[in-house]
Amino acid sequence: MDDLKQIAAEIRACTLCPLHVGRKNAVPGEGPANAEIMLIGEGPGFHEDQQGRPFVGPSGQFLNELLALAGYRREEVFIANVVKCRPPGNRDPLPEEIEACSRYLDRQIAVINPKVIITLGRYSMAKFFPNAKISAIHGKARRVNGRIVIAMYHPAAALHQPALREAIEEDFRRLREIIRAAEQQAEETQKPERQAPSEQLSLF
Ligand code: URA
16 A cells, blocks of 8 residues: 555655755655645745755745645645655756656655645646646636646745735635535536536446
């Protein structure tokens, strides 16, 4: 049986891409295995590499504030990244690094089976919405493989740009409402009377 501890142990020993060479600590992610909400960032920065924990630097401080705005405690959500080792100088992760690490992220998602995935920034958004522009879809819920996925701006980008900061704060303030509306919409579309006749027939 796959479990989060096993996945984390494999991540800490991983040498699948060159990012392992420069790491002090890999950052598998943290949070409860039964979290309803999973947040996916980009990759560890300096502080995360030092501590082996996700979002513990300045953008982590801001993320904690954003979660509080949404009415969630950090301890009740699972926080992960698309790449688990720090890219040198905090450069963007390369496609081959994201690809190598996706086996771990996919297993984490499968084990946690969250009701909602929140992507933080372009790289985690691209996993679910490859051609989307974050300026167009941030704060909107879509269903991907039966799961609610909401793209948000990355806290680090929003920290330094007042307009983005306002937008991400507003998105998190509305988070529970966004989730509720998405759940309601999913229930509506699953009601037999709302299904097209051909779909109703296919049930028998
Ligand atoms: N930025 C990220 O995307 N992830 C972290 O863990 C920290 C900063």
